[in-house]
Each structure stands twice: as C-alpha cells, then as structure tokens.
Amino acid sequence: MIESLFTSRYTYVLFAILLVIGLYIVVASSNLVKKVIGLxxxxxxxxxxFISTAYVEGGSSPIIPKEAFAGQGYASPLPQVIVLTAIVVGIALTAVALALIVRIYDEYGTLDEETLREVRADD
Structure with a gap:
C-alpha cells in the first residue's frame, strides 16, 4: 500500500513534504528572511x-486535429497558465518582501521578530 503510494504518486508526497517544511519555517522561525524562504x-x-493534478495519463496537447476521435484525452493548459502567472506574482511579492526587510534592517538593525516587537513597544 505505502510502496505503491511512493512509486505512483510521488509528486503528491513531495508536495506534502514541501508544504509542511515551508509552513514549519514560517511558523517556527523568527528571522524575517527565513520566513520569506518558508513562504x-x-x-x-x-x-x-497544480501541475501534478493537471497531468493526464496518455494525454496530448490541446490542439485538436481533424482526425481526432472522441475518446482521446487532452491535457488542459489552464493549470500551467495559472502556475506561470502565480510564479510571476510570487517573484514580485518576494522582491517587495525583501525590499521591506532591507528597510526594516536599516531602521532597526535587526531581523529578529521578537526583537522588533520589543523595539516597537518601547517607541
């Protein structure tokens, strides 16, 4: 049972591992740069x-020729388009977050979340 899960659905297992590691880094780390890496x-x-769920066994590109038959499977390009858009948005958000982190470090001299809370409480 477990062996077949790892051999046939390894992308879902990798998805779960990356998701848990990223969430753990965001929650457990107090360093702002590490939080961005976790995100x-x-x-x-x-x-x-998204890419794993879009996979169609035996599917082909969605360009349908005239000689196609009704039972033939085609892969939808929509998940790939969504992921490409999300990558661009993610890069932009990461750049903005890192720019804010640089400004925070210039202003307060630290990237530790608890230290920043203490400094802000004193102001």
Missing amino acids: NLFQTAIFLF
Whole structure:
C-alpha cells in the first residue's frame, strides 16, 4: 500500500513534504528572511500540486486535429497558465518582501521578530 503510494504518486508526497517544511519555517522561525524562504517553499509546493493534478495519463496537447476521435484525452493548459502567472506574482511579492526587510534592517538593525516587537513597544 505505502510502496505503491511512493512509486505512483510521488509528486503528491513531495508536495506534502514541501508544504509542511515551508509552513514549519514560517511558523517556527523568527528571522524575517527565513520566513520569506518558508513562504517560497510553501508556494513551490502549491505549484507542484497544480501541475501534478493537471497531468493526464496518455494525454496530448490541446490542439485538436481533424482526425481526432472522441475518446482521446487532452491535457488542459489552464493549470500551467495559472502556475506561470502565480510564479510571476510570487517573484514580485518576494522582491517587495525583501525590499521591506532591507528597510526594516536599516531602521532597526535587526531581523529578529521578537526583537522588533520589543523595539516597537518601547517607541
């Protein structure tokens, strides 16, 4: 049972592992850069999930020739388009987050979340 899961659905197992690792880094780390790295891992897991669910066994590209028959499977290009858009948005969000982290470090001299809370409480 478990062996067949790892051999046939290994992308889903990898998805779950990346998702848990990314979520753990976001929750457990107090360093802001590590939190951004955890969010990127989490995001990568979601991309892998979308691509894995879009896979069609024996499917072909959605360009349908005239001689196609009704039972032939075609892969939808929509999940790939969504993932490409999400990658672009993710890169932009990562750049903005890192720019904010640089500004926070310039202003407060630390990237530790607890230290930032203490400094903000004193102000």
